[in-house]
Amino acid sequence: MGPSPVYMDAGKHGGYKKARRSMGNIIKENLNPDGIDRRGFLKCMAWAGTGALCVMQGGVLKSFALGPGGKSDKAAMKGDFAFAQISDSHIGFNKAANPDVTATLREAIAKLNALPQSPEFVLHTGDLTQLSKAEEFDTLDQSLKSVRTDRIFYVPGEHDVLNDNGVQYRERYGKDTKGDGWYSFDHKGVHFVGLVNVMNLKAGGLGSLGNDQLEWLEDDVKHLKHSTPIVIFAHIPLWTIYPEWGWGTDDSQQALSYLKKFGSVSVLNGHIHQVMQKVEGNVTFHTAMSTAFPQPAPGRAASPGPMKVPDEKLRSVLGVTDINFIRGEHTLAVVDSPLAGE
Amino acid sequence: MKRHIRNACICAGLLGVVASAAIIHGTQIARAAEEKNASASITIDNFSFTPKEITVAAGTIVTWVNHDDVPHTVVNPDKKFRSKGLDTDDQFSFTFMDAGTYNYFCSVHPMMTGKITVK
Numbered sequence: 001m002g003p004s005p006v007y008m009d010a011g012k013h014g015g016y017k018k019a020r021r022s023m024g025n026i027i028k029e030n031l032n033p034d035g036i037d038r039r040g041f042l043k044c045m046a047w048a049g050t051g052a053l054c055v056m057q058g059g060v061l062k063s064f065a066l067g068p069g070g071k072s073d074k075a076a077m078k079g080d081f082a083f084a085q086i087s088d089s090h091i092g093f094n095k096a097a098n099p100d101v102t103a104t105l106r107e108a109i110a111k112l113n114a115l116p117q118s119p120e121f122v123l124h125t126g127d128l129t130q131l132s133k134a135e136e137f138d139t140l141d142q143s144l145k146s147v148r149t150d151r152i153f154y155v156p157g158e159h160d161v162l163n164d165n166g167v168q169y170r171e172r173y174g175k176d177t178k179g180d181g182w183y184s185f186d187h188k189g190v191h192f193v194g195l196v197n198v199m200n201l202k203a204g205g206l207g208s209l210g211n212d213q214l215e216w217l218e219d220d221v222k223h224l225k226h227s228t229p230i231v232i233f234a235h236i237p238l239w240t241i242y243p244e245w246g247w248g249t250d251d252s253q254q255a256l257s258y259l260k261k262f263g264s265v266s267v268l269n270g271h272i273h274q275v276m277q278k279v280e281g282n283v284t285f286h287t288a289m290s291t292a293f294p295q296p297a298p299g300r301a302a303s304p305g306p307m308k309v310p311d312e313k314l315r316s317v318l319g320v321t322d323i324n325f326i327r328g329e330h331t332l333a334v335v336d337s338p339l340a341g342e
Numbered sequence: 343m344k345r346h347i348r349n350a351c352i353c354a355g356l357l358g359v360v361a362s363a364a365i366i367h368g369t370q371i372a373r374a375a376e377e378k379n380a381s382a383s384i385t386i387d388n389f390s391f392t393p394k395e396i397t398v399a400a401g402t403i404v405t406w407v408n409h410d411d412v413p414h415t416v417v418n419p420d421k422k423f424r425s426k427g428l429d430t431d432d433q434f435s436f437t438f439m440d441a442g443t444y445n446y447f448c449s450v451h452p453m454m455t456g457k458i459t460v461k
Contacts, residue, residue, distance in 0.1 A: 204453060246451055246452060305411060305412055306411055
């Protein structure tokens with residue numbers, strides 16, 4: 001069994017009582033007919049790092065091992081389409097935690113290209129670059145040329161809008177976007193929304209969507225059928241993970257209130273450079289690993305900066321996320337794959 | 343003749359003393375001016391500004407230095423000063439001419455805040 005992605009485990013991480021309480025409510029202890037209880041859920045997430053597929057069906061988790069030797073119910077596993085998420089490539093970073101982030105990005109791309117089902121598109125959930133420099137954006141674009149996919153969609157991280165309020169970012173990646181770079185698109189009946197929560201941040205605050213974007217979002221989803229699956233992607237997490245480190249968005253509750261009527265909402269974020277998941281009612285939240293460097297678990301270090309791990313361990317804490325949309329299923333099938341250690 | 347030489351030497355010596363005195367006095371004036379432009383330094387490291395709050399005299403030049411391994415910025419919400427993105431070892435300086443309280447934060451990591459009081 002390979003190293004498992006870091007995940008929120010109620011009771012394990014001291015110092016953030018609020019998270020502990022909410023995690024306790026969300027992951028139920030009770031056994032269900034399939035025998036998947038809370039421990040089973042966590043075990044399943046650990047398997048995810050080794051190429052198992054965890055599918056949530058009506059609140060019940062089923063896991064399927066991918067590859068020869070594992071029983072796999074192809075019909076149940078077959079998704080209508082697969083897409084991928086990469087995040088926090090931080091091109092331009094060159095300190096101890098990872099002196100060559102372009103190399104690990106290329107390894108992540110190789111990982112994507114080796115997926116059994118090619119992603120129909122890729123979402124990059126921000127912090128493309130370290131310092132919003134032209135040459136950093138150029139290097140990223142060069143590297144991403146080798147991804148075998150139809151299209152890459154982006155949302156900016158705070159590192160991408162450092163000196164110019166996002167002008168350069170939008171010139172490169174913001175065609176057909178509104179305001180600071182938000183937009184939506186439909187793919188095979190699923191509605192995707194890219195949000196920007198890294199602009200106009202207030203002192204002492206968290207990420208922020210702002211009134212203009214919120215108004216746009218409310219209008220954007222107003223006329224969709226309640227059965228339309230929704231996928232929201234943004235850089236900073238849209239749920240409060242650890243406010244002391246800015247891991248949350250001031251006005252995300254407002255945004256989520258517009259999505260209450262939908263049966264299936266998935267939120268994909270980056271920013272924290274580790275995998276975290278949360279289920280709250282009809283909304284499933286997921287954050288991705290970085291392709292550049294890991295960051296500490298909440299409260300486990302003095303600050304959320306780049307975390308140096310032993311060289312041989314680095315690739316086990318960086319990774320990509322493969323996502324399968326399975327029509328009729330309540331949530332997306334999400335598999336986080338580290339660059340090494342499977 | 344000898345008296346002339348002696349007088350010339352005395353004059354030269356006196357001139358030399360006067361000249362030295364003038365130079366020393368000039369240096370003292372320059373030093374006094376430097377002291378008037380006092381400076382203060384704030385370190386950025388581990389996602390925090392240290393010292394977080396300082397009090398300085400009007401006319402002080404405050405310099406922020408980033409020793410963290412991620413970029414930070416120094417931004418005053420009232421738009422009085424704003425640095426560009428500071429990478430590791432980059433600096434930003436601002437001269438505080440007017441008395442008052444100046445809050446600032448890092449626009450990239452807004453939970454990082456600091457305050458400068460100018461008397």
